[in-house]
Amino acid sequence: MATIKQVADAAHVSFKTVSRVINDDPNVSATTRARVIDAINTLGYRPNLIARNMRTRRSHLLGFVADEIATTPFAVNLIKGAQDAAWKRGFMLMIVSCDNDAARAEGAVETLLERKVEGVVYATMRHEVIVPPPHIDEAPSVFANCRAEDGSVASVTPNEERGGFEATETLIHRGRQRIALINLEPGATAAQARLAGYLRALTTHGLPIDERRIRNTDDGQPDDGFRRMDELLDLTPPPDAVFCANDRIAMGAYDAIKARGLRIPQDISVIGFDNQEVIAAYLRPALTTMALPHYEMGYWAVEHLLRALDNGAISPEQVMLPCPLVRRASI
Amino acid sequence: MATIKQVADAAHVSFKTVSRVINDDPNVSATTRARVIDAINTLGYRPNLIARNMRTRRSHLLGFVADEIATTPFAVNLIKGAQDAAWKRGFMLMIVSCDNDAARAEGAVETLLERKVEGVVYATMRHEVIVPPPHIDEAPSVFANCRAEDGSVASVTPNEERGGFEATETLIHRGRQRIALINLEPGATAAQARLAGYLRALTTHGLPIDERRIRNTDDGQPDDGFRRMDELLDLTPPPDAVFCANDRIAMGAYDAIKARGLRIPQDISVIGFDNQEVIAAYLRPALTTMALPHYEMGYWAVEHLLRALDNGAISPEQVMLPCPLVRRASI
DNA sequence: GCAACCATTGACAACGTTGACTATGGCAGG
DNA sequence: CCTGCCATAGTCAACGTTGTCAATGGTTGC
DSSP, rough: OOOOHHHHHHHSOHHHHHHHHHHHHOOOHHHHHHHHHHHHHHHHHOOHHHHHHHHTTTEEEEEEEOOOSSSSSSSSHHHHHHHHHHTTOOOOOEEETTTTTTHHHHHHHHHHHHTTTOEEEEEEEEEEEEEEOOEEEEEEEEEEEEEEEOOOOOOEOOOOHHHHHHHHHHHHHOOOSSSSEEETTSSSSSHHHHHHHHHHHHHHHTTTOOOOEEEEEESSSHHHHHHHHHHHHOOOOOHHHHHHSSSSHHHHHHHHHTTTTTOOOTOOOOEEEOHHHHHHTTTOOEEEEEOOOOOHHHHHHHHHHHHHHHOOOOOOOOOEEEOEEEEEEEO | OOOOOHHOOOOOOHHHHHHHHHHTSSSSOOOHHHHHHHHHHHHHHHOOOHHHHHHHTTEEEEEEEESSSSSTTTTTHHHHHHHHHHHHHOOOOEEEETTHHHHHHHHHHHHHHTTTTTOOEEEEEEEEEEEEOOOGGGGGGGEEEEEEEOOOSEEEEOOOOHHHHHHHEEEEEETSSEEEEEEOOTTTTHHHHHHHHHHHHHHHOOOOOOOGGGGEOOOHHHHHHHHHHHHHTTSOOOOOOEEEHHHHHHHHHHHHHHTTTTTTTTTOOEEEEEEEHHTTTSSSSSSSEEEEOOOHHHHHHHHHHHHHHHHHOOOEEEEEEEEOOOOOOOO
């Protein structure tokens, strides 16, 4: 691999002049520049960013640590948002999935630090309150889709309460009166907020709160959704709409509704949460749902990191991003 | 950030001795080593891998270029396999998604080269024959889930023909006689091979080939699957099993079958392809399907790259990995 | 008692680049 | 004609490591 010195020899200039050319320094005459560029092309020279990083003490590298990436479809959007934001500013991402293994998380952070990343995004696939991996505070960091209990680290999370509110309100605007909620497993961070939004919407619009219409699931999976929906349909009167706190629950609810010969949305409206594409877009009828802003969170996290690098300090903002409604055919 | 020299001063040794300690060189006395380790801990010293990489001329970095990552759920498994293989050997991955943009792909490869990655994996989300991005041959490279037309670059792809064969044979072993195929859109690389496997299985087991039972889809989506299945059910006699060339097609086929009041698998067996978890595991009944070996391809690609680094040369092997059967309830 | 060896440690250069500074030569202004 | 400036180019050190080689001092073997 050619170095700057070999290019310099080939172009009969000092290696410093080559450096100027590849850094677009204006203090090079046009003829010299052309000669150098010629030499660069014939030698197939490529600047060595490792050497440059060492000299300039900037790596233009950001770490992205994910608790895990494989079991939910959310990682890619988080990553894509982060990558788009980084790419635009000439930064690259070093991505590590630590598969919920604390040792691997710690190792990942240490390696990233040794590689002199200029910042770290720590992302979880479920909205959570986390204990940050050790040493992550040695670089500017942002938590995406999770936050530190004490709010000491900048974070970006979805506005679950508002999402729950808007989902419910959307059903109300369609004229629904008896709106059921099949919520997540009670332990989930999002469960409480989505419930709060649901309750606030009913109250705001003067609808009664009927405890019988509120159900929890054990694990938020379709089977669970099927059973809860089945129970709800036994109520008299049955609900005329159901807010499922995730799309997998909605998937199960669909089956329960169809098994009774009821039609969606004519007899009962269904709204989901998460916008898990493969489910929501492919269900028949396609599912209206609240999207989780994974792309936007990844994007925001990196932008915040880059802002911090510009400013020399990171502000521990706690940002919440809206969950937009994705209108399809189920309401 | 402390450097090796500051540690040396703190421990009253030369910086070379510190270097020996952090590299586990045995030629350091126990007392000196202890003193150095003390200094390292009190200063919070971390070796600077950029400097080390520059000196040793090894980056322990691999590039991973994906054509795109967001629209299919396959990227994460490819990435995870690659990362696991890399991590085990102390390598890190630099992942770039280029969103099917040739300019971005070229830019990604160039940046990776400038960062002195020791090898590059190029991965596509659909099994394809590709034109490699320019300059990728400047580093050892492996194609995952795709291959170069001329076979000049090492590649790892799924054995689609064998997958089609085994899917069909599995249905035959269940005693099915009238097995339909709803294939992918005809342009897909995998379509021809899965069809070939289907035909070979029928022939091998002495079953007749009935052209009416073989359908193509336009885009391989559920709606398409619904329509084709509906047509198939109009045949007399109707099929007693259907091999859907992907799980989304199977999802649509389920709806068509259920709409006629038929039961899966009692009246008709369904087998899918791709093992797209959110669909296959959550359909009712859960879908038996052939898994695409994305994790294994990612793993193999990186292992092959690392083997090449050990050997000093990369062999342009064209490996095909099996698509294992995932048994669930639909056959 | 001396040579030879071993264990331990250090000095120095090098990796490929950029930053700070210096040198050259031509030209404008007095 | 001289001074001073500007455009252009070059020299050298430094970034934080590791590789090569040399130095030191104590111990072993004869």
